[in-house]
Amino acid sequence: xxxxxxxxxxxxxxxxxxxxxxxxxxxxxxxxxxxxxxxxxxxxxxxxxxxxxxxxxxxxxxxxxxxxxxxxxxxxxxxxxxxxxxxxxxxxxxxxxxxxxxxxxxxxxxxxxxxxxxxxxxxxxxxxxxxxxxxxxxxxxxxxxxxxxxxxxxxxxxxxxxxxxxxxxxxxxxxxxxxxxxxxxxxxxxxxxxxxxxxxxxxxxxxxxxxxxxxxxxxxxxxxxxxxxxxxxxxxxxxxxxxxxxxxxxxxxxxxxxxxxxxxxxxxxxxxxxxxxxxxxxxxxxxxxxxxxxxxxxxxxxxxxxxxxxxxxxxxxxxxxxxxxxxxxxxxxxxxxxxxxxxxxxxxxxxxxxxxxxx
Numbered sequence: 001x002x003x004x005x006x007x008x009x010x011x012x013x014x015x016x017x018x019x020x021x022x023x024x025x026x027x028x029x030x031x032x033x034x035x036x037x038x039x040x041x042x043x044x045x046x047x048x049x050x051x052x053x054x055x056x057x058x059x060x061x062x063x064x065x066x067x068x069x070x071x072x073x074x075x076x077x078x079x080x081x082x083x084x085x086x087x088x089x090x091x092x093x094x095x096x097x098x099x100x101x102x103x104x105x106x107x108x109x110x111x112x113x114x115x116x117x118x119x120x121x122x123x124x125x126x127x128x129x130x131x132x133x134x135x136x137x138x139x140x141x142x143x144x145x146x147x148x149x150x151x152x153x154x155x156x157x158x159x160x161x162x163x164x165x166x167x168x169x170x171x172x173x174x175x176x177x178x179x180x181x182x183x184x185x186x187x188x189x190x191x192x193x194x195x196x197x198x199x200x201x202x203x204x205x206x207x208x209x210x211x212x213x214x215x216x217x218x219x220x221x222x223x224x225x226x227x228x229x230x231x232x233x234x235x236x237x238x239x240x241x242x243x244x245x246x247x248x249x250x251x252x253x254x255x256x257x258x259x260x261x262x263x264x265x266x267x268x269x270x271x272x273x274x275x276x277x278x279x280x281x282x283x284x285x286x287x288x289x290x291x292x293x294x295x296x297x298x299x300x301x302x303x304x305x306x307x308x309x310x311x312x313x314x315x316x317x318x319x320x321x322x323x324x325x326x327x328x329x330x331x332x333x334x335x336x337x338x339x340x341x342x343x344x345x346x347x348x349x350x351x352x353x354x355x356x357x358x359x
Contacts, residue, residue: 028135036085036129037184042075044084051094051160058092061123064168065090072177072189088180090171092123094147094163112138112174120145121163125176136183140170175206187216194222205235212239220247227254234266241270245278252286255300265303272307284313291319302341309348316352320345 029037045065049056065088066076077084096119114124114137121142127134144150147163156162181189193199194207208226211219220243226236227250237254240247248271255267268290275283290296290304305323308316324345332338 040085042084044087047090087128096122114139142166182210208235212242217244237266241273264300268303272310275311305344305348309351
């Protein structure tokens with residue numbers, strides 16, 4: 001029984017301590033290839049449109065992709081013979097052709113990953129670095145799977161033309177240029193877009209999230225500025241939790257002084273991420289001080305407990321046991337927040353009190 005408990009605790013700790021995996025596959029590049037990615041400026045667009053009647057006009061697709069890549073400052077060429085740093089390939093089909101199974105796990109399970117089940121209209125995207133086809137693959141789909149039926153319902157005429165039009169609408173909204181800039185390790189392009197006043201709020205959310213996934217430490221000064229925007233503060237704090245130790249004092253200050261409980265909780269969570277990422281136990285004392293705050297909100301306290309579990313430290317054991325004793329005396333099966341808090345404290349105790357057995 002004890003062995004099973006310890007194994008389950010260890011498995012839980014692996015999940016809790018893992019950082020975003022979307023950036024991890026960049027590691028398969030050689031240092032020389034990474035250097036090429038970082039310098040990508042000129043991109044050749046290779047677009048193709050396929051309907052049930054055969055090849056369709058791909059110029060509208062090419063123009064759309066070129067315009068959107070230009071938003072991030074890339075130079076676009078369309079001719080095959082022109083010099084370029086990378087080739088971005090887009091294939092849009094009325095009826096997606098089966099290209100074999102894809103690996104499960106990681107990015108393969110994301111909503112925009114190529115689907116093995118979808119047979120309707122879809123655009124698949126990838127890129128070439130020189131002659132090398134990279135693992136990066138994205139796919140967008142229409143809301144309907146049967147283009148013929150959808151075109152008839154909309155009185156739209158030719159199903160192929162209708163499907164291509166809808167796929168262009170989807171590509172117009174899908175932020176593949178941001179994903180490529182992140183994939184190529186070019187945070188400066190994302191930061192420049194983040195700084196523009198006319199960048200939509202939803203796009204800023206995406207940019208901040210990507211900067212965190214990239215672990216782009218150069219983004220920290222800008223993220224500090226973004227904290228002044230209440231609507232973006234929580235997202236910025238989440239990104240800071242994946243950056244360098246320099247963000248620790250700021251996160252401590254936010255956790256202790258912000259009037260917004262969601263922002264306090266996000267800061268506490270960010271401290272746990274930074275402490276776990278860098279093995280930095282300096283986050284433990286401020287987290288313990290917050291743990292003992294008699295006025296702390298339960299939602300914030302829950303994140304503090306999770307964070308203490310991510311940096312196993314013997315100083316946390318007794319305070320966590322004391323809190324657990326108080327919580328066990330509270331009987332309220334309908335209180336969801338209390339249940340979450342008890343789970344967080346229980347897990348944190350197991351991490352801190354049994355850590356020596358795994359080290």
